[in-house]
Amino acid sequence: MKNNIALTRYDKNKPDIAWCPGCGNFQILRAMKLALEELNISPQQAVVVSGIGQAAKTPQYFNVNMFNGLHGRALPVATGIKLANPELVVIAEGGDGDMYGEGGNHFLHAIRRNPNLTHIVHNNMVYGLTKGQASPTSQIGFKSPIQSVTDMPLNPIAIAIAQNASFVARSFSLNINQLKNLLKTAIQHEGYALIDVFQPCVVFNKVNTYQWFQEHTYDLPNDYNPYDREKAFQIAIDEHNLALGIIYKNHID
């Protein structure tokens, strides 16, 4: 996907990008750059903390402070950065294996601790970089070189709402405009903000494709009230029709 928009302060000159053609990560990268630019945050002020995996490479490809650490550990690093310098805009970013598998405990406790940072999870329901194994969000029946999935997928949205997370949203990478706006709202939100982003893996996930996500997702209506926790939970546990937008907020900004 070619970037037709004029170069921003966040654009790097000819980055050597290691993503596969057609990967949803490109759209997420673009939405992030646009969101930060539109919020008039300088690259010096923003820090993107990531783990390991294809999603975690995102900060390599734009001009921003980067802490590319260990698999699963972006949230505690991001929390330490934000505590040490609250002036910084801190984003923790990684894939579903990184954030919900290896880093699952940090996910639960970041919600409790409620640091003022944005948590972006590229959720493609498969392990890409290690070549196609099941992830914590892979659906039952998903076939990989290792397994035919029998474990129930982790439901990050339901977990976050159950823990009364400060801000819970879901997006789909193809809808760059929606994602950009959600990112802007999340960054401006006071407290921990989760954005789970559906992102097709064009190489290893032949089930949850662009078409599959289009068929199984819908946008929450404009008059949807994200402050109703019970309603939000109902939406979160619906595994057939997957809502996109701000699903839950525990306080009004």
Added chain:
Amino acid sequence: MQKKIKDISIVIHGAAGQGLKTIELFLAPLLLQHTGFYVFSTSEYMSRIRGGNNSVEIHVSTSPVLAFVERIDLLISMNRFNIDHLCDRITKNTTIIADHSLIAEKHSLIQIPLLDNVQNGNEKTIPNSIVIGIVLSLFAISPTHYIPEIKKYFSKATANQNQQSIEYGYQLTDKLCEEKKLTKYKLIATTAKQDHLISGAEAIAAGAISGGCNFVTAYPMSPGTSVFTHMAKAARDRPIIIEQVEDEISAANMALGAWYAGARAMITTAGGGFALMCETISLAGMIETPLVVLIGQRPGPATGLPTRTEQSDLNLVLYAGHGEFPRIILAPGTPQEAFQLTQKAFNLADKFQVPVFILADQFFLDSLYCTDVFDLTQKIETHIIKTDSCYQRYQLTEDGISPRGIPNYGDGIVCVDSDEHNETGYIAEDKKTRITMQNKRLKKLESIKKYAYAPTFIGSENFTFLVVCWGSNYGVVQETLQQLNTTSFAMLHFAQLYPLHPEAKKYLHQAHKIIMVENNSSGQFDSLLHREFNVRSDHLILQYDGSPFSVEGLTRQLQHISNEK
């Protein structure tokens, strides 16, 4: 009639929950301030909240004391059933005071109503406060000295009851002395030159504060928690962030994130907790972000003996983390050294951008030591630079140390990467970058060596036997050699274990026989000396039963070696 003595060892025995810690923390400073003698206090306890057999040893002497002794001159037991726990250490010279219900046929006891909770004025007696009263009476510390301390130490609600119990014990003991069943202690007149009492944990916390530490993370684990607790207390009126996290992995990563953003962070843990942090230590080595880690050692493997002492995590710390990168390991032997080296740890971490470990143990952290006033001349050194728009986090330099910027301080951006990276900090997989960057990181060790802390040599230059030790064994080796009082023994104590100071070689080569003293079962430091200096100890004195070396035990072993032909 008072006994004139130079040195007395008092042991208080009781169960968890009976307030042994209160006895120790209340008595030790009073004894130091109002007898003029040196005081050292150490406790041993079981891994439980209530019950069991615990004891605290308060060692009072006319000369400085830094070590555990087996000998018990006065034993006061709050145990109703037996004193079997301490049987090996009781001799015919041990005076034993116990509750009147205790039956111990082998021993002659002075029995008093200690545990009855008798009505005493309008309050019931409290056993541990009676014990405090007994000791205060035996040292003839006057009420004008101890009463103000009661108000300071106990809460308003309990101060009165505790005071009455202390007075009850005091008067009971005075009466026993009049009846000549007990004798008051009179030590040979002296004035302790070190009039501050501090635990190893407090000394490390004080050093951290003086080193500019402003961020501490931990998951509670004995014995490292004591330092965390002191830091949390200090943080009440200082700008220090304290975060108890979900696990040790989070503790290490959060601290690393804090350093990256400009804080001076410390992690406190024990060997088991540290094992969980090893991947993050490797990350610190790769991204060249400073880190300070306090490790309180206890016997392993696994949960081992959670409340006991050992020096068995040197190898863990020396080799922690995959891949190869420089590090610094410190192991202070005295509170003064703990203060100075912890302070220095922050400067070293900042300067060289490497992980710095402070290797302590349960014995050192929990014991109370007399100490001089700490030397405050060492200053906080920071090495953070303001970045420009061309800033490269891993700029190649002569000594391998790249100027360290932090986010949003200057016009540059700061990129650190767990992957092998180029000078800018971005992922790079080519061989040339790999070799250049690995050499750059390793090169820092040469500069680090120039800042190494020299080992402490004590003894005559004409020694035959060199007793080598590290960390908390400073005190016991020093006291043992003083008692042996011969020029044939000298000691060499290492408070920096890695990298080693080159001066150490001189002493090691001069020794006819090297005797290594370590609280572990394999001689880990002996192996390190062999690795670094190609020197091997002639004798290993190893102890790994969970207790610290005693002066008597070490004396026996050294005498045995010196008598060998």
